Amino acid sequence: MKHTLFVCQSCHHSSKEQPKEQPADGTRLLEQLNTLGTEHIQSNEFEIQPVGCLWTCDKPCAVAFCAPQKPTYLFTTLPTDETAPALLEFGDRYLDSNTGDIPWKQFPEALQSVSIAKIPAVGE
DSSP states (O other): OOEEEEEESSOOSOSSOOOTTSOOHHHHHHHHHHHHHHHHOOOTTEEEEEESOOSOTTSOSOEEEEOTTSOEEEEESOOTTTOHHHHHHHHHHHHHOSSOOOOGGGSOGGGTTSEEEEEOOTTO
Protein backbone atom coordinates (compact mmCIF):
# COMPACT_ATOMS: atom_id res chain seq x y z
CA MET A 1 0.00 0.00 0.00
CA LYS A 2 1.53 3.32 -1.09
CA HIS A 3 1.85 6.08 1.52
CA THR A 4 2.45 9.64 0.36
CA LEU A 5 3.58 12.80 2.09
CA PHE A 6 2.47 15.75 -0.04
CA VAL A 7 4.49 18.92 0.55
CA CYS A 8 3.29 22.32 -0.67
CA GLN A 9 6.18 23.95 -2.53
CA SER A 10 4.63 27.41 -2.72
CA CYS A 11 4.04 27.98 1.01
CA HIS A 12 5.80 31.03 2.38
CA HIS A 13 5.59 32.42 5.93
CA SER A 14 6.21 36.03 4.99
CA SER A 15 3.24 38.08 3.91
CA LYS A 16 5.56 40.05 1.65
CA GLU A 17 6.54 38.76 -1.75
CA GLN A 18 9.71 36.72 -1.44
CA PRO A 19 12.84 37.61 -3.41
CA LYS A 20 13.18 35.54 -6.58
CA GLU A 21 16.55 34.15 -5.50
CA GLN A 22 15.14 32.87 -2.19
CA PRO A 23 13.21 29.57 -2.32
CA ALA A 24 9.75 29.42 -0.76
CA ASP A 25 9.58 28.03 2.77
CA GLY A 26 7.67 25.03 1.42
CA THR A 27 10.48 24.30 -1.03
CA ARG A 28 13.01 24.53 1.80
CA LEU A 29 10.93 22.13 3.90
CA LEU A 30 10.73 19.74 0.95
CA GLU A 31 14.53 19.84 0.55
CA GLN A 32 15.00 19.10 4.26
CA LEU A 33 12.54 16.19 4.07
CA ASN A 34 14.24 14.76 1.00
CA THR A 35 17.68 15.03 2.61
CA LEU A 36 16.57 13.43 5.88
CA GLY A 37 14.22 11.02 4.10
CA THR A 38 17.01 9.31 2.15
CA GLU A 39 18.63 8.45 5.48
CA HIS A 40 15.39 7.81 7.33
CA ILE A 41 12.83 6.13 5.11
CA GLN A 42 13.63 2.49 4.48
CA SER A 43 10.42 1.58 2.71
CA ASN A 44 9.40 1.69 -0.93
CA GLU A 45 5.88 2.15 0.41
CA PHE A 46 6.51 5.77 1.47
CA GLU A 47 6.99 8.64 -0.97
CA ILE A 48 7.60 12.35 -0.48
CA GLN A 49 5.83 14.19 -3.29
CA PRO A 50 5.92 17.93 -4.00
CA VAL A 51 2.70 19.69 -5.00
CA GLY A 52 2.25 23.20 -6.34
CA CYS A 53 -0.24 24.32 -3.70
CA LEU A 54 -2.39 22.82 -0.93
CA TRP A 55 -4.60 25.94 -0.68
CA THR A 56 -3.71 26.77 2.91
CA CYS A 57 -1.93 30.01 1.98
CA ASP A 58 -3.11 31.75 5.16
CA LYS A 59 -1.51 28.94 7.24
CA PRO A 60 1.86 28.03 5.66
CA CYS A 61 3.74 25.66 5.56
CA ALA A 62 1.45 22.74 4.74
CA VAL A 63 1.85 19.00 4.23
CA ALA A 64 -0.58 16.08 3.97
CA PHE A 65 -0.13 12.38 4.70
CA CYS A 66 -2.40 10.00 2.80
CA ALA A 67 -2.73 6.32 1.95
CA PRO A 68 -5.51 4.07 0.65
CA GLN A 69 -7.97 3.01 3.38
CA LYS A 70 -6.40 5.39 5.92
CA PRO A 71 -7.39 8.86 7.06
CA THR A 72 -5.52 11.81 5.58
CA TYR A 73 -3.69 14.11 7.99
CA LEU A 74 -3.23 17.75 6.96
CA PHE A 75 -0.66 19.74 8.94
CA THR A 76 -0.47 23.52 8.51
CA THR A 77 1.35 26.40 10.19
CA LEU A 78 4.50 24.27 10.26
CA PRO A 79 7.73 26.04 11.21
CA THR A 80 10.05 25.40 8.27
CA ASP A 81 13.26 24.79 10.17
CA GLU A 82 12.06 22.55 12.97
CA THR A 83 9.57 20.04 11.68
CA ALA A 84 11.20 17.82 9.04
CA PRO A 85 12.41 15.20 11.57
CA ALA A 86 9.03 15.24 13.35
CA LEU A 87 7.17 14.78 10.05
CA LEU A 88 9.32 11.77 9.17
CA GLU A 89 8.72 10.33 12.64
CA PHE A 90 4.97 10.79 12.16
CA GLY A 91 5.33 9.18 8.71
CA ASP A 92 6.87 6.08 10.31
CA ARG A 93 3.96 5.81 12.75
CA TYR A 94 1.44 6.33 9.95
CA LEU A 95 3.12 3.68 7.79
CA ASP A 96 3.29 1.20 10.68
CA SER A 97 -0.36 1.68 11.67
CA ASN A 98 -2.84 -0.73 10.09
CA THR A 99 -5.68 1.78 10.41
CA GLY A 100 -3.75 5.03 10.06
CA ASP A 101 -5.23 6.27 13.34
CA ILE A 102 -2.51 7.97 15.33
CA PRO A 103 -3.59 9.25 18.76
CA TRP A 104 -2.71 12.92 19.22
CA LYS A 105 -0.55 12.09 22.25
CA GLN A 106 1.62 9.92 19.98
CA PHE A 107 2.32 12.82 17.59
CA PRO A 108 5.91 14.05 17.80
CA GLU A 109 6.00 17.05 20.15
CA ALA A 110 6.89 19.49 17.35
CA LEU A 111 3.59 18.62 15.62
CA GLN A 112 1.31 18.88 18.65
CA SER A 113 1.05 22.68 18.48
CA VAL A 114 0.46 23.09 14.74
CA SER A 115 -2.90 23.19 12.97
CA ILE A 116 -4.08 19.64 12.14
CA ALA A 117 -7.02 18.18 10.25
CA LYS A 118 -7.85 14.47 10.14
CA ILE A 119 -9.94 13.59 7.10
CA PRO A 120 -11.64 10.15 7.11
CA ALA A 121 -10.62 7.58 4.54
CA VAL A 122 -12.89 7.29 1.51
CA GLY A 123 -15.51 4.60 2.02
CA GLU A 124 -15.66 4.88 5.80
